Amino acid sequence: MHIDVLEKRWIQISIALMAAFAVLIGVAAFAWGVQVPTLERRVDPARLKDDPIWSNPGVREVVPGKHYEVYMIAKVWQFEPREIQVPVGARVTFYVTSADVQHAFKIVGTSVSMQVLPGYVGKVSYTFQEPGEYSFICTEYCGIGHAAMYGVIKVTESK
Amino acid sequence: MAETFRLPPSEKKLIVWHLVIGVVAISIGGSLGLFQILNHGGIDWYGWLSKIGIKNYYQGLTLHGVLNAIVWTTYFIMAFLTFNVVYGLKQPLKSAKVNWLGFWVMTLGVVLAAIPIWLNQATVLYTFYPPMLAPWFFYLGLALLVVGSWIEGWGLAWTYFAWRKANPGQRSPFIAFASVLTFLLWQLATIGVAAEVLILLLPWSLGLTPGLDVELARTLFWWFGHPLVYFWLLPAYISWYGYLPRQAGGKLFSDTLARLAFWLFLLLSVPVGFHHQYLDPGVPPTWRYIHALLTLSVVVPSMMTLFTVVASLEYAGRKRGGKGLLGWIRALPWGDPSVAAQLLAGLIFVFGGIGGVINASYNVNMILHNTTWVSGHFHLTVGTAVTLTFIGIFYWWAPYLTGKPLPVKLARVQVWLYAIGMAIFSQAMHALGLLGAPRRTPLGNAPYIPPEWQGLLLRELIGGILLVTGGTLFIVIAAYFAFAKPKERVTVEPPVAEALQDPQLTPAWLDTWRPWVVGAVFLVLLAYTPVLLDLVQNMVLVTAPRIPLW
Ligand code: HEM
Ligand SMILES: [Cu+2]
Numbered sequence: 001m002h003i004d005v006l007e008k009r010w011i012q013i014s015i016a017l018m019a020a021f022a023v024l025i026g027v028a029a030f031a032w033g034v035q036v037p038t039l040e041r042r043v044d045p046a047r048l049k050d051d052p053i054w055s056n057p058g059v060r061e062v063v064p065g066k067h068y069e070v071y072m073i074a075k076v077w078q079f080e081p082r083e084i085q086v087p088v089g090a091r092v093t094f095y096v097t098s099a100d101v102q103h104a105f106k107i108v109g110t111s112v113s114m115q116v117l118p119g120y121v122g123k124v125s126y127t128f129q130e131p132g133e134y135s136f137i138c139t140e141y142c143g144i145g146h147a148a149m150y151g152v153i154k155v156t157e158s159k
Numbered sequence: 160m161a162e163t164f165r166l167p168p169s170e171k172k173l174i175v176w177h178l179v180i181g182v183v184a185i186s187i188g189g190s191l192g193l194f195q196i197l198n199h200g201g202i203d204w205y206g207w208l209s210k211i212g213i214k215n216y217y218q219g220l221t222l223h224g225v226l227n228a229i230v231w232t233t234y235f236i237m238a239f240l241t242f243n244v245v246y247g248l249k250q251p252l253k254s255a256k257v258n259w260l261g262f263w264v265m266t267l268g269v270v271l272a273a274i275p276i277w278l279n280q281a282t283v284l285y286t287f288y289p290p291m292l293a294p295w296f297f298y299l300g301l302a303l304l305v306v307g308s309w310i311e312g313w314g315l316a317w318t319y320f321a322w323r324k325a326n327p328g329q330r331s332p333f334i335a336f337a338s339v340l341t342f343l344l345w346q347l348a349t350i351g352v353a354a355e356v357l358i359l360l361l362p363w364s365l366g367l368t369p370g371l372d373v374e375l376a377r378t379l380f381w382w383f384g385h386p387l388v389y390f391w392l393l394p395a396y397i398s399w400y401g402y403l404p405r406q407a408g409g410k411l412f413s414d415t416l417a418r419l420a421f422w423l424f425l426l427l428s429v430p431v432g433f434h435h436q437y438l439d440p441g442v443p444p445t446w447r448y449i450h451a452l453l454t455l456s457v458v459v460p461s462m463m464t465l466f467t468v469v470a471s472l473e474y475a476g477r478k479r480g481g482k483g484l485l486g487w488i489r490a491l492p493w494g495d496p497s498v499a500a501q502l503l504a505g506l507i508f509v510f511g512g513i514g515g516v517i518n519a520s521y522n523v524n525m526i527l528h529n530t531t532w533v534s535g536h537f538h539l540t541v542g543t544a545v546t547l548t549f550i551g552i553f554y555w556w557a558p559y560l561t562g563k564p565l566p567v568k569l570a571r572v573q574v575w576l577y578a579i580g581m582a583i584f585s586q587a588m589h590a591l592g593l594l595g596a597p598r599r600t601p602l603g604n605a606p607y608i609p610p611e612w613q614g615l616l617l618r619e620l621i622g623g624i625l626l627v628t629g630g631t632l633f634i635v636i637a638a639y640f641a642f643a644k645p646k647e648r649v650t651v652e653p654p655v656a657e658a659l660q661d662p663q664l665t666p667a668w669l670d671t672w673r674p675w676v677v678g679a680v681f682l683v684l685l686a687y688t689p690v691l692l693d694l695v696q697n698m699v700l701v702t703a704p705r706i707p708l709w
Contacts, residue, residue: 036524076704104528106595
């Protein structure tokens with residue numbers, strides 16, 4: 001088989017490049033913990049109101065000033081709750097699920113983003129380093145009111 | 160290749176009808192793009208559009224996605240593959256009737272799916288994610304569209320394998336080989352969406368099943384959804400490898416590596432669907448990472464393609480007297496709109512490719528997922544690399560099929576306007592996405608838009624207007640070929656490229672089907688079985704909400 005020398009080099013370089021990307025991403029994900037959202041558990045979206053956790057979504061303080069959990073329901077066409085408050089520098093774990101169709105949850109200006117599917121509770125953590133107002137928006141088409149589906153996170157100075 | 164082969168009338172008619180439907184589809188689909196950019200720029204014309212049936216942004220966007228990304232591409236591609244097999248083998252189809260049957264099944268499917276979209280009953284976007292529910296005949300239409308394309312592809316494979324049997328030991332001509340391979344990829348890819356539609360969506364829309372699992376549906380969809388983009392791209396590559404070198408005045412640099420690249424695309428483009436599901440909770444992260452690795456390995460055949468295409472063009476440019484490191488680029492026949500379209504498409508695709516590697520990078524994806532970055536990306540790829548290449552092909556093909564000369568000056572303007580408009584439009588979309596602007600959203604009506612995004616939305620609008628103007632000129636040129644009666648007649652010889660080296664020297668293992676096909680099927684099973692089993696065992700059945708959603 002005839003392969004041009006330059007072309008052989010080129011292929012070797014592209015394999016090396018690809019391997020470098022793969023390793024970098026793997027290290028970032030599995031060693032440094034820059035991870036994609038994971039599955040918390042499955043739930044029946046029709047029964048969310050019977051569930052002690054989901055009948056009362058919102059912020060739970062786990063360790064004051066250090067760790068918070070946010071339970072969030074996406075439904076047509078709003079998030080519940082629509083406004084939350086957490087202190088700066090605390091680890092915030094978001095648990096998000098849908099009560100009806102597919103939605104998505106993205107906090108603008110951060111890396112937090114996930115698909116929100118009925119039947120599945122997704123989990124992702126984030127630490128806000130700057131105080132201020134962050135909007136979270138629905139980034140998956142969910143019907144006619146999709147563009148108006150958003151909420152606000154108030155990140156306050158720690159006491 | 161002195162002997163001229165004339166396309167038999169039935170094959171010619173079949174090709175022409177595919178092109179007619181494809182061009183009508185992109186004319187309507189592309190026009191709807193105008194209303195999207197206007198909305199983003201703060202000008203809402205949907206009130207006016209509702210008079211002709213498009214009641215809202217999302218209904219228009221559903222049509223835009225379906226007509227551009229599914230109907231235009233599939234019809235153009237099936238026409239091009241048919242031509243490549245027939246003209247490449249210098250042989251009529253085994254049975255033109257089979258291919259006509261496929262065409263009619265496909266077209267019936269398009270009509271069945273288009274009616275509910277037009278009536279605003281299937282405003283589910285071209286991904287039709289459940290549990291949004293469309294009428295059952297929308298799903299039936301999709302199924303027929305896919306099955307019709309299979310029938311056509313089987314007709315092509317039949318013709319091709321009969322040729323091989325009659326010509327043992329001969330390398331099959333590259334354009335015919337690559338076209339059948341493209342269909343094979345489509346066959347493997349569409350199994351996923353066929354399963355989604357026939358097992359999950361259609362029975363559910365008929366009320367036969369209590370509900371379905373949305374993650375399972377998404378997984379089957381993206382089994383299809385990613386290789387779909389290779390079904391779009393490979394025909395463009397066939398043109399870059401198999402025609403463009405000749406159009407530029409040169410030869411294909413390496414027939415061997417062209418075939419190897421195509422086999423690698425077949426192997427690597429299906430078992431990678433989870434890279435569209437990096438942020439889906441229901442797919443285990445390890446599997447998402449495995450698909451990320453497989454996705455990144457597509458870099459290798461892509462870089463091979465870049466090398467071979469550039470080397471072929473450089474060979475052509477130097478033969479035309481181009482000197483120095485880059486002088487050969489200027490020496491290429493830029494004045495030929497067909498060549499200019501493909502060169503610009505290829506150039507823009509470099510940026511599409513870089514963006515693709517970024518999208519594929521697992522956790523990096525979190526920043527841009529579901530943002531306008533992604534729309535910016537696929538307008539560079541399917542919207543330009545593919546569509547502008549198809550337009551370029553059209554510019555020699557339509558004169559060949561109709562005998563009418565190409566309006567060269569108009570076509571030149573068309574190509575440049577489209578490319579420049581797209582570059583501006585897409586750059587703005589990418590930048591907006593990095594700021595966090597969501598895709599699939601009428602940004603002009605969203606309450607959360609910060610003032611910093613306005614400048615970019617305006618840039619998107621300006622680029623988009625140039626782009627729409629370029630697109631409109633293409634429709635004008637297509638209409639000229641359909642309706643005008645110019646006095647002048649032309650005869651065009653299809654510019655099929657020869658390879659620098661006799662293809663007979665290409666090793667036989669690169670022109671052998673079984674091991675590659677077995678390998679591709681094996682990889683798909685390996686990449687999907689564990690996750691599919693897990694999803695099926697843990698299904699959460701979900702039903703459609705009772706309130707109207709749009
Ligand atoms: C005439 C020029 C075009 C303009 C102005 C245009 C504009 C747009 C805009 C603004 C969006 C984003 C909508 C949103 O996410 O809210 C979009 C989406 C899209 N466009 Fe285009 N486009 C054009 C041509 C094309 C072409 C030629 C193709 C493919 C062949 C294409 C395929 C798509 C697809 C697949 C989507 C995504 C639909 C979805 O998210 O469901 N577009 N277009
Ligand atoms: Cu939503």
